[in-house]
Amino acid sequence: MTTVSVRGATKSFGRTTALDSVDLEADPGVTGLLGPNGAGKTTLLRTIATVLAPDRGTVTLLGRDPSRPDDRTRIRERLGYLPQDAGFHRGFTVFEFVDYVAILKEMTDRRPRHDEVRRVIALTGLESVSAKRIRALSGGMRRRVGLAQAMLGDPDLLVLDEPTVGLDPEQRLRFREMISQAGEGRTVVMSSHQTEDITALCTRIAVIHQGRARFAGTPAELTARAEGRVWTDTRRSPAALAAWRTGDGAYRNVGDPPRGAELIPPTLEDAYLLLVGEFEPEVTHS
Template identity: 60%
Template sequence: MSTRVDRTAGVVGTGLTKRYRGTVAVDGVDLEVSGGVVGLLGPNGAGKSTVLRMAATVLAPDSGSLSLLGLDPSHHDERVEIRRRLGYLPQDPGLYPGFTPFDLVDYVAVLKELTDPGRRRDEVRRVLEEVDLADVMHKKIRKLSGGMRQRVALAAAMVGRPDLLVLDEPASGLDPEQRLRLRSLLSAAPTVLMSTHDTSEVAALCHRVVVLLAGMVVFDGTPGDLAELARGRVWEDDRQDPDAFRSWQTAEGAWRHLGEPPPAAGLVDPTLDDGYLLLARGTHR
């Protein structure tokens, strides 16, 4: 097999399975991502981070086949080649508190084999400017806010203009303005696979969403398709409906219900939340 990266190949996984001490974390996942921003959506423990760790070459699947950027990550040389063209943001990126953002991203660039000091310095400045950290690039990380630290880690993932970005909850800790900035950053990347448990992030960032429940893919489509799953099963009323499988009060004070609507119910347009909640409760048939 050639060790040349295919920039457009993205992630192709078939039957990916991973167990931890007998517990199945990921169960026969098929995933194909080539271009655009694809969101993995699911509750805590659904297996999102495990799938991302496999897609980032950090974890090997117990079974199934995986191809990244057209290469096989189970072979050492090909894995190194993939890693040269891959950016990874883990869910809990530990940082060195005594480093500055510049130092940290520079170190990541060194490990990513950007050997020319001048070009490396330019690249580090570029990514830090892209995540809006130019003003604090020489301030100690321990003095930065949580959102800024998240952006430092994001900048580290983006060093070298990777062809494949694997991001575990990238918008965590970001304010609305930074989320908007993230949106434009991600739209410029060739292929992005990201996880979230926030449907508003999916709506804002992703052109495609894959819902994982208990380690299995239960939905794969556009955010609009996910919302449409709940069409005809969402209604609003001025009081709680005990027969609805899920009811909650909206900011306007009305009660919103999910489930089998009673006759003459005031059906409303479904949202992404509605479609996801229906899937998550296993009531969608």
């Protein structure tokens, strides 16, 4: 059974079509939504987190239909969600906040609930700051608190919206470890506008752009699409959709190579640039 199945999801806010007939499937492992700001990633993740219902289309989560109230309750019991703008109660301590979310999740028995709160605090490496107020924590630590509350009750489906944004390189590595561990045996759907996170973590990716799913597959499949379309030169090629000077002084050109160009292996970022560039040539043709 597919954990997440979205078919033809369409969602508008006034005149903005945030999702335009999007299909998405996700199974155990880490699935990444990649796309520029405003692409519709958060709207799609909120749909998967049962916060939002699409105007059209069908959503099936853990074999159930979130538009039915009792199914929705069952889904939420097995779902963890880290929103993009996690609104923390900054006056709470870490323990108090995670405990509060556990209460909202209807973990009513105090002792097993506290055991579970301590478990997720340990899992996310927050033991040493458990008694600290959230307002006194660094941004990276706060993101961990967001992950900790999402891991309560050992959910089968974990929805993480931009989990690594604003983290320094070391924190980002630690977060990658935690997310990849979470993806063992469970379905993680995360968003990022950073190709590095997606390359490092995801078993599958969907590129979301202008409210549409432009690609779905493995990172290797996306990268392969740029095969033969990246070349190196001593200058910026006029044929390039994008070109930049690299550390060694040579230009990395992405686009349609001229005859005899010195082709080099593409990266996921090249393929992503080409894919997005197909739909907005005026932006990449700078």
